[in-house]
Structures are given as C-alpha cells and as structure tokens.
Amino acid sequence: MLKHQRDPDALPLWTYFQSVITWVSGKFPNYRKEMKGIDWGFLYNAHKDKTLDPAVLEKEISRLMQDDDVTNKKGVYAFVLDGKEKHLNIRAFSDNMKRESYERQKGICPVCNKHFAIQEMEGDHMKPWHLGGKTTHENCQMLCKECNRRKSGK
Numbered sequence: 587m588l589k590h591q592r593d594p595d596a597l598p599l600w601t602y603f604q605s606v607i608t609w610v611s612g613k614f615p616n617y618r619k620e621m622k623g624i625d626w627g628f629l630y631n632a633h634k635d636k637t638l639d640p641a642v643l644e645k646e647i648s649r650l651m652q653d654d655d656v657t658n659k660k661g662v663y664a665f666v667l668d669g670k671e672k673h674l675n676i677r678a679f680s681d682n683m684k685r686e687s688y689e690r691q692k693g694i695c696p697v698c699n700k701h702f703a704i705q706e707m708e709g710d711h712m713k714p715w716h717l718g719g720k721t722t723h724e725n726c727q728m729l730c731k732e733c734n735r736r737k738s739g740k
C-alpha cells in the first residue's frame with residue numbers, strides 16, 4: 587500500500603474505483619450477497635450513462651430472486667441492465683419432462699408435423715419465460731431442432 591502511494595497511476599485508478607462504488611451503491615442500494623464477485627467495473631463501463639431508477643431496478647431484482655427458474659441469481663444484476671436472458675441461466679426441462687411431452691405428442695413436432703426421434707428434438711417453453719411461462723411439464727413441448735431454432739431466433 588505504501589509503495590502504491592508513490593505510484594503516479596494509483597490516483598486515477600482510485601478515482602475510477604470510487605466512481606464504480608458510488609454508481610453501484612446509488613443504483614443498487616439494497617445489498618445482497620450475490621453482489622459479491624460480479625464484474626462491476628464492466629457493468630459500470632457499459633451502463634453508467636443510462637438513466638436508471640433504483641426503485642424500478644430493485645422491484646425487478648426482487649421478483650427475479652424469487653423466480654425458481656432463474657438458476658444464476660448473480661446474473662440478475664447484468665440482466666436488469668441489458669435484458670439478456672443468457673445471464674439468468676433459465677432452468678432447462680428435465681429428461682422426464684421431455685420424455686412425457688414426447689410421448690404425449692407421439693413424437694410429432696407440432697410446428698412442422700413431422701415425426702422425430704427424441705434425441706432429434708428439444709424442450710421448448712410453449713409460453714416463453716419472459717412472458718411468464720414456467721419450466722413445468724404443462725409448459726413443455728418438444729420441437730424438432732430446426733423448428734426450435736427458428737422459434738427462438740437463434
């Protein structure tokens with residue numbers, strides 16, 4: 587630490603570090619242990635110029651923390667800033683759920699109406715997660731890989 591005080595680079599770094607801390611504590615005043623280990627510098631650089639209402643953020647964070655299908659709770663912070671679902675690692679359908687749907691559909695993809703082997707199909711949220719659809723067997727259908735790709739826009 588003493589050595590760093592004579593380092594001419596230490597002051598700008600310290601100022602930057604303080605800006606990050608000020609931004610995080612201003613936008614996310616409700617501390618949660620999931621905030622540890624997040625790359626806040628990265629999030630600060632990407633979103634520092636946005637108008638963000640801490641009350642709106644907190645409401646969304648609290649809702650996602652209670653959503654059992656959100657398996658990566660740390661990712662909630664990046665998600666409320668950029669809206670990308672990949673941060674949340676939304677729960678995938680279990681093999682049992684997929685098998686049940688496959689049997690119910692008799693192996694037919696409901697989009698292209700062709701028959702497939704189960705390993706040629708993928709579980710799909712009939713009602714997408716972002717519209718409130720859960721990872722439950724009622725909300726699971728099997729689509730062939732091509733139809734699933736087309737539906738999810740990948």
Ligand SMILES: [Zn+2]
Pocket residue numbers: 695696697698699700729730731732733734
């Ligand atoms: Zn299909």
